[in-house]
Amino acid sequence: MSSLQRLQSLYPWIKTPLVVGAPMRLIALADMAVELSKAGGIGFIGAGTDVSDLESHVQKAQLLLQALPTPLASRSKTLPIGLGFINWGASLPDSIDIIKKYSPAAVWFFAPTSTTSLLEWTRSTRAASPDTQVWVQVGSVKEALDTVKTVTPDVLVVQGTDAGGHGLVRGASLITLLPEVQDAVRAAIVEQGGGEPPIFIAAGGIVEKRGAAAAHVLGADGVVLGTRLLASHEANIARGYQQEIIRASDGGQSTVRTKVYDNLRRTTGWAETHNARGVINRSYHDAISGMDEERNKQLYDEETKKGDAGWGTHARMTTYAGSGVGLVKEVKSVEDIVREIREGVEEVLGR
Numbered sequence: 212m213s214s215l216q217r218l219q220s221l222y223p224w225i226k227t228p229l230v231v232g233a234p235m236r237l238i239a240l241a242d243m244a245v246e247l248s249k250a251g252g253i254g255f256i257g258a259g260t261d262v263s264d265l266e267s268h269v270q271k272a273q274l275l276l277q278a279l280p281t282p283l284a285s286r287s288k289t290l291p292i293g294l295g296f297i298n299w300g301a302s303l304p305d306s307i308d309i310i311k312k313y314s315p316a317a318v319w320f321f322a323p324t325s326t327t328s329l330l331e332w333t334r335s336t337r338a339a340s341p342d343t344q345v346w347v348q349v350g351s352v353k354e355a356l357d358t359v360k361t362v363t364p365d366v367l368v369v370q371g372t373d374a375g376g377h378g379l380v381r382g383a384s385l386i387t388l389l390p391e392v393q394d395a396v397r398a399a400i401v402e403q404g405g406g407e408p409p410i411f412i413a414a415g416g417i418v419e420k421r422g423a424a425a426a427h428v429l430g431a432d433g434v435v436l437g438t439r440l441l442a443s444h445e446a447n448i449a450r451g452y453q454q455e456i457i458r459a460s461d462g463g464q465s466t467v468r469t470k471v472y473d474n475l476r477r478t479t480g481w482a483e484t485h486n487a488r489g490v491i492n493r494s495y496h497d498a499i500s501g502m503d504e505e506r507n508k509q510l511y512d513e514e515t516k517k518g519d520a521g522w523g524t525h526a527r528m529t530t531y532a533g534s535g536v537g538l539v540k541e542v543k544s545v546e547d548i549v550r551e552i553r554e555g556v557e558e559v560l561g562r
């Protein structure tokens with residue numbers, strides 16, 4: 212069976228070329244996830260490191276899905292959306308309770324503390340909800356091989372260094388990473404005695420039809436949108452943040468991978484291997500100019516009281532975004548974004 216046929220049978224509501232919504236912590240919640248799936252993509256709720264309110268988001272998604280005039284066809288009664296976990300922080304038992312109770316079509320794992328921990332998450336998920344597919348986001352050939360050898364993921368999300376938010380400190384763009392990962396994974400599977408390779412989904416820097424088409428040319432079976440969806444009506448995001456996404460351009464220059472924003476926001480706990488890409492602002496300039504971290508934190512805390520005015524190059528609130536941010540020009544509905552990309556890939560590839 213081809214990867215596309217597999218996708219279609221596992222997620223019967225989708226339309227291809229497949230567009231996936233990244234499980235962005237605090238931002239991709241029920242509205243975004245359900246709209247993504249409704250538009251023929253796969254939507255994920257981003258639980259992140261804290262699953263204490265995840266159940267309420269899943270329940271809301273369930274209600275939204277039940278209210279659709281035509282229910283989305285799903286396999287074995289799984290919920291036609293996914294749930295994304297940042298494994299190093301999320302509680303395994305609490306997450307598994309939710310996975311068991313709601314049977315999402317997929318779970319998305321990211322940044323586990325070790326392959327042993329990833330194996331525990333995967334085994335527990337498969338035991339709790341056998342029809343839930345296990346997606347793992349990786350950012351290097353090594354991570355991809357370790358993952359494939361340890362847990363046999365159903366889907367590998369290959370994240371290039373252009374990605375917004377968290378990822379590996381040392382990375383490569385999708386243009387080199389994806390083909391090398393695919394070659395290495397396929398060779399490893401042959402070496403292990405054969406079997407079906409995972410489905411490969413590309414993430415990082417894909418914002419519009421040309422990037423999405425390029426990812427398919429590189430060998431992706433589908434694409435992830437993160438930064439593009441920050442400028443959607445369904446994003447749970449402050450207006451100031453969203454406007455900064457629309458304003459920023461030339462992402463290679465205007466964004467940076469750094470730990471500065473995690474430190475200011477006290478979202479620490481990430482391994483040394485990971486940092487996050489965001490738009491350069493005043494707190495970043497101050498940090499690299501040598502400002503005392505406590506002072507920078509204090510200024511950050513004061514900025515949080517300014518509301519939307521707290522975002523911008525001369526302000527201090529964090530604008531996590533990928534280097535494709537300059538291609539995001541307008542706030543649109545998830546439905547329009549997904550349709551434009553899907554149809555655009557067909558157009559660019561001349562099918």
Ligand SMILES: Cc1cc2nc3c(=O)[nH]c(=O)nc-3n(C[C@H](O)[C@H](O)[C@H](O)COP(=O)(O)O)c2cc1C
Nearest residue numbers: 233235236321374375376414415416437438531533
């Ligand atoms: C604001 C923001 C928050 C994110 N949060 C998460 C997260 O909680 N879990 C995760 O696995 N990935 C997260 N990511 C990374 C995405 O999964 C994805 O790899 C990335 O957005 C793709 O690159 P792009 O932003 O260029 O589209 C986040 C990305 C952004 C921009």
